[in-house]
Amino acid sequence: MAKIKAFRNGTKKDAITQKAAGLFRRKGFASSSMRELADIIGVEASSLYNHIGSKSEILQTICFKVATEFNTHLQQVQGSGKDTLNKLENLIRFHIHMMLDSYDEVFVANHEWKQLPEPYLGNFLEQRKTYENSLIEIVSIGVKKEEIKNIHPYVAVLTILSAVRGLEFWHRQKKNLAVEALENDMVNHLLKGLTK
């Protein structure tokens, strides 16, 4: 009779969620079974239900935890009073760090949100839209204040978000490139494309 090991400062539900994030990333949410997850943890599938409500609830937990982290950081940036380029650099670096530090969770939130049931799906998409619009607004203000060059804000935001998301393909590359070097290269490249 194996036991679920909780982490330092974490509940057993947290441990299950973390293992699930890894499994969902590797195989996809719909192709991952509760029995498979239980195997990884070293327990029977039914035992998981002492700690979680449902398979879907695990996905919800992952997706909204990631969304909340991004939104919290965004609000912090919005209230910082820094100039546009500083705000964007802060946001880009946060995206990169999230991708590197919480790879599984960010990957799952990016790829598996479609599997959320309503009303969670609508809620999640609304948060994404709001986040995207906030970034567009930041770029727009920068253009108006002439802090950055006159580009279409939507294209700029699309480019930035696509670029940082591309890091998921880089991940696991041995060490041709140091993390800090890649981070600085990407920040410089993305910001340089915005300066006048």
Place this chain on the structure above:
Amino acid sequence: MAKIKAFRNGTKKDAITQKAAGLFRRKGFASSSMRELADIIGVEASSLYNHIGSKSEILQTICFKVATEFNTHLQQVQGSGKDTLNKLENLIRFHIHMMLDSYDEVFVANHEWKQLPEPYLGNFLEQRKTYENSLIEIVSIGVKKEEIKNIHPYVAVLTILSAVRGLEFWHRQKKNLAVEALENDMVNHLLKGLTK
């Protein structure tokens, strides 16, 4: 008793595959059932098996059709004798056109290749790797010939591929931006980042 409608110059298998690509894009491969696909086509699920071998075979057809199109175009570019920037522009434009013209298929190949069974999975990944390495080689030669600035070829290729892939989020946007304008903006932006 409904019938499967084949297209101009297409077999019924092609019609099934095309409808499947749309379904798989919207719901994901694992979450799409053969009954659902049959419903969309207007036929019983078992009738599909007169034309296809299995659900997995449909995914294989989609993924390798896309891979072959990209590889064929790449070989054409490699043998063109043009300079580095011309080659890269050609490749970037092809990626954009593929994303716009064969949205469902490209999306499915990008998102659902993990669900391929061996040996198809290994084959697919090998083709992707080879494709990526060929792009890196093109950039490397450009750097060596001093046709483009001295950047890390891997980072350049990662940036280009991430950017064009980001177009899948843009798709379905009403018409804030004309297709040609977006295409030219993206090409210019990506190539400008490479010039000395």
Place this chain on the structure above:
DNA sequence: GTACAAAACTAACGCTTATTAGTTTTTTTA
């Protein structure tokens, strides 16, 4: 040690899945 709660277990449920077998209908060929 005894009582209580937490968390594991076994066993099963009802449902959905991809797929097959066998049959009937439709279309093509001669």
Place this chain on the structure above:
DNA sequence: TAAAAAAACTAATAAGCGTTAGTTTTGTAC
């Protein structure tokens, strides 16, 4: 028009799914 081939149908199969019920074991507190 009759025979042959293509493609639809109905019905069923075995396997896997998430989840629940009921029971037993484990850990905690007096």
